[in-house]
Amino acid sequence: MTPMPARRRSPLRASIALSLEADRRATLFTFLTFGLRPTVLILVFYLVKVIVDAAVAHDTATLTAAVTGIALASALAVGSVAYSIEQSVRMIEGTAAVADRRLMTLIGRLPGVSHLEDPAVRDQIEVLRQERVHLSEGGDALSLVLGATVRALFTGVILAMIQPVLLLLPLLAVPPLLATRRAHRRRDEAVGRAAGTARLARHLLAVGSSPAAAKELRLSGLGPQLRARHAAAAEEADRTVTRTVWSNLVATSAASTLFAVGYCAALFLVLYRFDQGQVSLGDVVLTLALVTSVSTQLSQAVQFFGFLQQTLAASRRLLWLEEYAERAARDGGGAVPAARLTDGVRLDGVGFRYPGSDTWVLKDVDLALPAGSVVAVVGANGAGKSTLIKLLAGLHRPTSGRITVDGTDLATVDPDAWHLRTSACFQDFSRLEFSVRHSVGAGSLPHADDDTRVARAVDQGGAADIVAGLPGGLGTRLGRSFDDGVDLSGGEWQRVALARARMRPAPCLLVLDEPTAAIDPLAEDALLSAYVTAARQTVAQARGITLFASHRLSTARLADLIVVVDRGRIAQLGVHDHLMAQPDGIYRDLYERQSRAYT
Known part of the structure; x- marks a missing residue:
């Protein structure tokens, strides 16, 4: 595959820019709520410590205030969940639409068709199509990582207040994170290597599920062989990625084992200090809650950072295509x-x-x-x-x-x-499933709504008798994309294409x-x-x-x-x-x- 050129834009910024373009308010609200929500749990842990110490000291006022604080914090967290998720979903759906339009625009900017026949470019586009879902989740992934980071900072501050040596525990989470980052990078490289085979599998799937090919497949009995070839191509592409995933498990498992050892050591240390009377019962409860939550935080952080790595990998490919399209346009x-x-x-x-x-x-x-x-x-x-x-x-x-x-x-x-x-009609013409008016009028967009010109092109293209037999004339919608659409035969579609080529009245070619x-x-x-x-x-x-x-x-x-x-x-x-x-x-x-x- 052609090596990626030096990036002039940050893939993270490019990914977030898609979400901001789609829905700025929903994106900013998602960052705020997903970033701050994890601190509510830390606050609840701290208030539980206050409750325990107040109960031991028989301090009713402090006990009541802490219980009220927990109730308010929990109500705020629970009450905002539905709205936060709704805004996040809106952001993701809007970003997916923006990403699709961006991909279509970039492909459309490539001059001519040579670029689309270059295997290296086609592989990049194929992987982008496969991984396009990650482009839509850039804002979501970053907000989750932001929340995990904020929660880790608050956890570290409180642990340091109780026992500074406990700060070593979050540091033990670094090797698993680094191992996960490397694993996702290697997986992305494997996806790139498998792109050609995956593209073949996608083509075979399209043929095998196409209504146009159904007649020939059934009459020739080619269906089982086509399915076998699709299965072989899909399995080969999957095998290329799976081998890398399994090899990554060794490094990630070793790093996770290191953290587990540190986790057990921290629990024994807290219990020892309590036995020596160096910390209060509330401190023990708080420390145990935080130390126990670190394992959950690690699991979430690994998942969120892996999520973000997939988003960044897809964003890098989008940036590659943007820069490639810019160079092609300058040429x-x-x-x-x-x-x-x-x-x-x-x-x-x-x-x-x-x-x-x-x-x-x-x-x-x-x-x-x-x-x-x-x-x-x-x-x-x-x-x-x-x-x-x-x-x-x-x-x-x-x-x-x-x-x-x-x-x-x-x-x-x-x-x-x-x-x-230039005006043209090719053997492999496009079947534009619009109304007849716009399927023909696409040959000259400024005149697409000029019924006089469209009718003249229809007549010159030999399609007048076809249009006359349609229920809505020029307004009839063509193709199976519409419930009331009329599908045409191959010859009728070609006459529509011939009419489209006549929309430009005086082309040089x-x-x-x-x-x-x-x-x-x-x-x-x-x-x-x-x-x-x-x-x-x-x-x-x-x-x-x-x-x-x-x-x-x-x-x-x-x-x-x-x-x-x-x-x-x-x-x-x-x-x-x-x-x-x-x-x-x-x-x-x-x-x-x-x-x-x-x-």
Whole structure:
């Protein structure tokens, strides 16, 4: 895994900042009540000592005052419990929502998609998702540690007043705390090592529980094997962590044994001094209560500090992702592309490898895409078509070479600004479970509520008949997320995605990557032909480039330029008739084989 960079912010401060952002009042109230509540028990112990000494001395007034004090302290503690817990729960729930939004924001800030395909980044995000609950509990963990610390201080002061040597007892609690801290650090490292396997288990769980995959799993009988693979991956990830946990027990058990020996010694010392008449009966009762409570305090302190360590570990990963996102954003350019193309887009010596891979997906690509043209990208599966399209859309950066837009290196252009000049429909399109209006309107957020523009995009995307058949028209909610939501077929969802890509009326680049793969073959050719023809008319306003990859090669006849990709290189360039005239060309072979198959 990529080593974490030096942290410029404290993980503790960052964790508490999440809680304060979520609900400042609930967070501060939790710190106050959880921090001071443990002192009530110390006060009660002290008042019990007063009661015992007053009873021995027959001091009725002092006895009455001490009993009243215990009653008031207990009533205050009990009466505040419900409200304190309510505020703590509100703080945790609010912090969880803030943490989720922060994680989504940071992932969304990463330019392009290359970062999300980097195994090191994906591992960090996977662990954050697993440990996200600890991000929401930062304020709660700190308030519990604060309360344990305050209680330890008060305990130490009273013990010192009775017998200074008893202060050694809290010091014996330090080794168990240090051992626990080290144990949690080693556990966090083990979780990081197991992140890749845990991510695989999570993927298998998602597939095995997905309604979309249910049909294939049942018909293929793959369910038992999928469950077995999930169990193996989950067990391997768990085993990596469990081995570390068991090895930690040796150190923590030795440190706890040391404290137990000191605890017994303290009890014998108190009883000896009472036998010698050096302390009162009340002092004995108080000392025994405090010394006995130290073991409880230790157990709680170990638990609370371990709780806090888990929170800090999750916070460090969040800070790592924040700093990574900041560096990634700084790596992008700041130039703003023009609203219209003049010359077009060029690729000079472009090569690309995915993060963590030594395999070149594209190599030495030289290509000129004229402004105002319709370009078809064709080739066998795995040839590199989709990668080429993602590079042009600014979703990836070339590993070598450069891409220029009207002579300006795309690496110097603000990625977000170029994305706003681009519109796209991909084969792996998103199924946005909004209303039809907003699922389509998401293609141009400023116009998402403009029903005229949305309706035009729906018509151009070939989805008008689908919307007309829905009970609420554009207002119909899509997907299973809603009780009254309407789920669509794969082809219908893809038409909605095609309509979404038409929301920007004049993009500099319109990308269509297998945009009709889920649509039945009888309608596919007609729909794509009509779509490309309409797109040619609208992108002409910006002299834009329409770039499409389709397995239906008959549609390539519409293109001004056909780019044939083979094994990561540009094998052929030209128009349909020119390429068909080359008897040994890849394009002619693909076209004729497909024609025979359809015939």
